Amino acid sequence: MSAYKKMLVAIDLTEEAPQVLDKAKTLRDTHGAELLLVHVVEPVGYAYGGDIPMDLTELQDQLDKAAKEQLGKYGEQYGVAKEHQIVTVGRPESEIHRIAQEQGVDLIIVGSHGRKGFQLLLGSTANGVLHGTECDVLAVRIH
Structure with missing residues (x-):
């Protein structure tokens, strides 16, 4: 197996994120790789199905700002430069597939709750990332 050069860590900014980040940091240090931190904010309109005739721009901007601040804290804690911290909508x-391809990533690291049965059939972000990417994917078990 060749060493990984560029790793993308997709986190959801919950209290579980450090479990994924700790594993990513270990792999970065082992391989001497570059680490990208990525958080994807889902559009507010998705939550409402686009049925509410309101301008949700301000709410979306607040969510984006909060995500950037939290990602910045993780970046500082784990030694990831600002230019390698990406928040997108x-x-x-x-979005993870797009960024991985644009950035030439050779490993994507995501958290996984290890769902089974119906939950697995309904899909998860980790499962969605696994299917459709051209690089390796590491699903870190969340405890």
Whole structure:
């Protein structure tokens, strides 16, 4: 197996994120790789199905700002430069695939709750990332 050069860590900014970040930091240090931190904010309109005739721009901007601040804290804690911290808006699987391809990533690291049965059939971000990417994917078990 060749060493990884550029790793993308997709986190959801919950209290579980450090479990994924700790694993990513270990791999970065082992391989001497570059680390990108990515968080995808889903569009506010998705939550409402686009049925509410309101301008949700201000709410979306607040969510984006909060995500950038939290990602910045993780970046500082784990030694990831600002230019390698990416907050974007969209569907998580699609955005992670897009960024990985644009940035020439050779490993994507995501958290996984290890769902089974119906929950697995309904899909998860980790499962969505796994199917459709051209590089390796590491799903870190969340405890």
